[in-house]
Amino acid sequence: MILSFFNSMDLKDIEEKVLASTYKRQPISLIKGKGAIVWDSEGKEYIDCFSGIAVLNVGHSNPKVVKAVKDQASKMMHSSNIYYIIPQINLARLLHSVTGGYKSFFCNSGAEANEAAIKLVRKYTGKSKIITAKNSFHGRTIATLSATGQERYRKDFQPLGDEFTHVKFGDIQDLEQAITNETAAVLLEPIQGEGGVIVPPPNYFQKVREICNKNNILLVLDEVQTGLGRTGELFAWQLYNIKPDIFTLAKSLGGGFPIGAMLAKKSVMDAFKPGDHASTFGGNHLACVAAKATLEVILEKNLHKKARILGEDLLKNLLKLMNNHKVIKEVRGQGLMVGIELKKDGSYVVDAARERGVLLNCTSENVVRILPPLIVTKSQLRKVINIIDQIL
Numbered sequence: 092m093i094l095s096f097f098n099s100m101d102l103k104d105i106e107e108k109v110l111a112s113t114y115k116r117q118p119i120s121l122i123k124g125k126g127a128i129v130w131d132s133e134g135k136e137y138i139d140c141f142s143g144i145a146v147l148n149v150g151h152s153n154p155k156v157v158k159a160v161k162d163q164a165s166k167m168m169h170s171s172n173i174y175y176i177i178p179q180i181n182l183a184r185l186l187h188s189v190t191g192g193y194k195s196f197f198c199n200s201g202a203e204a205n206e207a208a209i210k211l212v213r214k215y216t217g218k219s220k221i222i223t224a225k226n227s228f229h230g231r232t233i234a235t236l237s238a239t240g241q242e243r244y245r246k247d248f249q250p251l252g253d254e255f256t257h258v259k260f261g262d263i264q265d266l267e268q269a270i271t272n273e274t275a276a277v278l279l280e281p282i283q284g285e286g287g288v289i290v291p292p293p294n295y296f297q298k299v300r301e302i303c304n305k306n307n308i309l310l311v312l313d314e315v316q317t318g319l320g321r322t323g324e325l326f327a328w329q330l331y332n333i334k335p336d337i338f339t340l341a342k343s344l345g346g347g348f349p350i351g352a353m354l355a356k357k358s359v360m361d362a363f364k365p366g367d368h369a370s371t372f373g374g375n376h377l378a379c380v381a382a383k384a385t386l387e388v389i390l391e392k393n394l395h396k397k398a399r400i401l402g403e404d405l406l407k408n409l410l411k412l413m414n415n416h417k418v419i420k421e422v423r424g425q426g427l428m429v430g431i432e433l434k435k436d437g438s439y440v441v442d443a444a445r446e447r448g449v450l451l452n453c454t455s456e457n458v459v460r461i462l463p464p465l466i467v468t469k470s471q472l473r474k475v476i477n478i479i480d481q482i483l
């Protein structure tokens with residue numbers, strides 16, 4: 092094992108000297124993964140219920156994705172968007188078909204996909220004001236941080252753009268009152284992820300869609316976390332029976348390979364002309380074969396349907412835990428995007444679960460977030476529930 096001569100204390104000391112201290116690390120290093128199981132540098136095994144932040148929907152080192160990347164890497168990794176890129180066209184055709192006609196622009200991350208969406212909104216509408224939600228998360232670049240409705244991420248990076256108004260997520264009246272003649276678009280997560288797995292009230296998004304239509308405003312959905320099967324549908328907008336004008340994908344799109352996408356209805360995307368937007372790496376050969384293989388695995392294995400069924404079972408079992416554990420305030424979620432809100436800081440649950448061989452995450456201080464690969468088994472999830480039960 093490459094890292095066997097480092098223990099986790101060494102890693103901490105070494106990286107303090109050479110890396111920016113932007114990340115608060117947990118004291119392990121993962122070096123191998125297969126499906127929903129990962130191993131650390133000391134050989135300890137875990138059930139992964141975090142999927143590298145909702146990235147590994149198809150599981151770690153999915154064989155089909157690995158093969159696509161290996162084959163492509165030996166032929167051509169990158170040519171630039173100066174030339175036609177066949178894997179990019181193939182990926183866009185597949186997305187066009189599964190979305191019912193959306194056109195794609197490819198980039199490398201969620202923040203970049205949202206940046207592209209913000210630029211397209213401006214180009215298409217000729218306006219710049221966008222309504223987003225309090226408690227939202229849209230990325231770490233200056234524009235996407237301006238869109239993000241959480242003070243803890245914003246406070247040290249002022250001034251941020253004032254083109255964004257933040258309204259209460261799930262509150263139709265608040266949204267309606269924020270609309271002016273200057274409003275170009277509404278940008279929302281279908282379910283807030285980073286903000287603590289917040290599921291909006293029933294019919295909220297149908298009403299948002301109606302309001303956008305009535306006021307001639309674009310509806311942009313940030314599906315960076317919810318996209319590609321996570322919530323039990325391929326895209327979360329299908330849960331609500333609406334169609335956004337623009338939506339973004341990233342995290343799970345490449346099966347572990349970095350790629351982002353901004354998709355828009357043809358009439359909207361066609362506002363972009365050559366030179367309006369670009370990315371050197373965006374949609375390169377390697378990223379696009381990884382994403383196409385990932386999407387094919389999701390479709391062939393019906394992973395979105397699997398997520399719905401497993402998610403219902405998971406939610407039901409977690410709700411049962413509420414009877415015995417007064418520390419649980421609420422259990423909520425959709426598909427395999429589930430949060431357990433505690434009455435106190437949840438990091439002790441993450442630490443104790445890791446020691447017992449389960450990787451979880453805590454967001455918004457007191458929400459334990461469960462985001463397993465969609466290929467996780469029912470028995471693996473049962474194990475996870477038992478361990479959470481013991482810890483609580």
Ligand SMILES: *Cc1c(COP(=O)(O)O)cnc(C)c1O
Nearest residue numbers: 200201202228229230284315316
């Ligand atoms: C993670 C996330 C982003 C940012 O994606 P990056 O790839 O980290 O830039 C944006 N929006 C949502 C909803 C996310 O969950």
